[in-house]
Amino acid sequence: MGNSVLWIRNDFRFHDNTALISAINDIKDNENLIFIYHLDPELIKIETTSYAYFFSSLNSYYESCLKKGLDIYFLYGEILTCFDTLLNEFSNIDKIYYNIIECGYGKSQEQKLNRFLKRKNVEVFSFYDHHLHSANKVLKEDNSHYKVFTHYYNKWMGSKKPEEQNIDYAKLSEIILSDFSKKDPIGKEKFIELRNLLNNDFSMFIGEENARECLADFMNAKLCSYNENREYPFLDGTSHLSHYLTTGQLSVREVFNAATMMPSSLGKEIFIKELAWRDFYNMIYYFHPNQHNEEIIEKYRCINWEYDEGNFIKWKSGLTGFPIIDAAMRQLSEEGWMHNRLRMITASFLIKDLLIDWRLGEKYFSEMLIDYDIASNIGGWQWAASVGTDAVPYFRIFNPITQSKKYDPEGKFIKRYVKELEDIPTQYIHEPFKFKKQLEENYGIDIKKLYVSPIVDHKTQRQKALEMFNI
Numbered sequence: 497m498g499n500s501v502l503w504i505r506n507d508f509r510f511h512d513n514t515a516l517i518s519a520i521n522d523i524k525d526n527e528n529l530i531f532i533y534h535l536d537p538e539l540i541k542i543e544t545t546s547y548a549y550f551f552s553s554l555n556s557y558y559e560s561c562l563k564k565g566l567d568i569y570f571l572y573g574e575i576l577t578c579f580d581t582l583l584n585e586f587s588n589i590d591k592i593y594y595n596i597i598e599c600g601y602g603k604s605q606e607q608k609l610n611r612f613l614k615r616k617n618v619e620v621f622s623f624y625d626h627h628l629h630s631a632n633k634v635l636k637e638d639n640s641h642y643k644v645f646t647h648y649y650n651k652w653m654g655s656k657k658p659e660e661q662n663i664d665y666a667k668l669s670e671i672i673l674s675d676f677s678k679k680d681p682i683g684k685e686k687f688i689e690l691r692n693l694l695n696n697d698f699s700m701f702i703g704e705e706n707a708r709e710c711l712a713d714f715m716n717a718k719l720c721s722y723n724e725n726r727e728y729p730f731l732d733g734t735s736h737l738s739h740y741l742t743t744g745q746l747s748v749r750e751v752f753n754a755a756t757m758m759p760s761s762l763g764k765e766i767f768i769k770e771l772a773w774r775d776f777y778n779m780i781y782y783f784h785p786n787q788h789n790e791e792i793i794e795k796y797r798c799i800n801w802e803y804d805e806g807n808f809i810k811w812k813s814g815l816t817g818f819p820i821i822d823a824a825m826r827q828l829s830e831e832g833w834m835h836n837r838l839r840m841i842t843a844s845f846l847i848k849d850l851l852i853d854w855r856l857g858e859k860y861f862s863e864m865l866i867d868y869d870i871a872s873n874i875g876g877w878q879w880a881a882s883v884g885t886d887a888v889p890y891f892r893i894f895n896p897i898t899q900s901k902k903y904d905p906e907g908k909f910i911k912r913y914v915k916e917l918e919d920i921p922t923q924y925i926h927e928p929f930k931f932k933k934q935l936e937e938n939y940g941i942d943i944k945k946l947y948v949s950p951i952v953d954h955k956t957q958r959q960k961a962l963e964m965f966n967i
């Protein structure tokens with residue numbers, strides 16, 4: 497009689513979890529399934545918002561397991577040492593199930609582990625689960641990968657999507673092995689230690705139930721107007737599903753199916769296209785594994801970036817003197833989330849106004865975003881820097897004032913996060929320093945006492961950026 501292991505990764509859910517459901521279906525009478533989670537010291541950064549959210553999602557999953565009478569066996573340390581210990585602790589393990597991470601560190605750990613398990617005669621069952629289409633699935637006729645999103649999207653739309661699968665809870669509770677009382681407690685101790693260090697409260701945005709509620713709310717109340725509202729940060733027009741998707745608290749197939757079942761609308765069409773962007777960036781990262789430190793477009797690999805530490809700190813703290821940038825950066829530090837339009841504007845500002853290397857911005861977002869996903873984040877940053885794939889139009893420099901007027905015309909979003917500008921009349925909200933005389937004479941407001949002056953002049957910096965990129 498053998499035991500099987502389910503290696504939990506970024507897939508903190510029961511419903512439509514491909515590896516879990518396959519393990520349950522395969523298991524024979526008298527066999528057990530052991531849930532394990534590997535706490536990797538390389539990845540633990542509890543002080544960052546992104547990891548704190550990820551860890552809280554793990555903790556929430558652990559608690560929902562306990563409610564179902566299931567326990568998780570935690571491993572802590574270098575991956576092969578951990579799995580070696582696991583195989584010694586439970587001598588009859590002969591199968592392991594997990595969902596694949598296609599890129600980056602997750603992929604390299606997986607490859608290392610697979611070689612080790614082969615030597616130990618443990619059979620590996622791994623599954624594509626995290627995306628609607630895995631990186632190798634949507635390719636050109638000659639099997640090369642797409643570089644332009646529109647062409648990728650057309651093929652993606654025409655490709656059959658995988659089915660959503662239900663879990664057999666009755667069978668799960670029969671086969672799960674939960675008595676770890678006599679086993680090495682080091683992993684569990686580490687898990688509890690980390691849990692005690694958590695000081696963020698994400699309880700409203702965590703767990704399969706909240707995720708499903710958020711999905712239903714979006715489908716019923718926002719999908720049909722998504723095309724109109726999604727660009728405006730002052731409206732609550734987008735799904736807020738990204739953090740559930742990156743941590744696997746919600747299956748992307750469930751999201752896709754929920755959307756396809758809704759009546760036809762432009763909102764539905766555009767929303768589904770956004771899910772294709774998620775797959776697209778995963779595919780791009782897969783084919784460009786050095787993308788985290790190397791520009792896809794070769795001629796931009798030697799740019800002479802400027803670095804002004806003071807300006808970088810002001811950008812991070814929301815103290816640039818550009819109200820829309822400051823509001824967005826404060827939203828990020830307060831909530832760990834930022835609207836997509838604002839991610840584009842703040843990224844462009846860091847790169848093309850402050851002339852700071854996009855990698856520094858990418859790193860900052862990676863620490864701050866609760867929905868941090870390496871492929872989408874690098875994809876977004878390289879797009880904003882015009883150094884990645886699909887840079888259309890070819891070289892874009894956002895004007896923060898024009899963007900502010902267009903996407904937050906009445907300054908509602910700005911006033912929500914930049915409290916010191918609450919009383920500034922709408923017509924001056926986008927660039928209050930330009931109107932300091934009018935503010936003083938007509939309203940008795942001394943803007944210099946209220947708010948910081950702009951740290952750069954956009955027109956001058958725009959010219960410098962063009963020169964820096966040799967355009």
Ligand SMILES: Cc1cc2nc3c(=O)[nH]c(=O)nc-3n(C[C@H](O)[C@H](O)[C@H](O)COP(=O)(O)OP(=O)(O)OC[C@H]3O[C@@H](n4cnc5c(N)ncnc54)[C@H](O)[C@@H]3O)c2cc1C
Nearest residue numbers: 734735736737738770774836839867868869872873876877
């Ligand atoms: C500089 C920059 C950095 C970004 N970093 C991340 C990141 O780390 N993690 C992340 O999930 N998204 C990232 N994005 C993409 C996008 O901003 C977020 O997915 C979106 O804002 C999440 O909010 P939502 O769930 O309400 O999105 P919605 O508008 O409701 O979109 C639905 C889903 O589609 C996917 N999606 C939407 N837009 C994109 C996109 N441009 N690229 C990839 N997937 C997309 C997300 O999974 C999202 O949940 C980044 C974009 C930029 C410009």
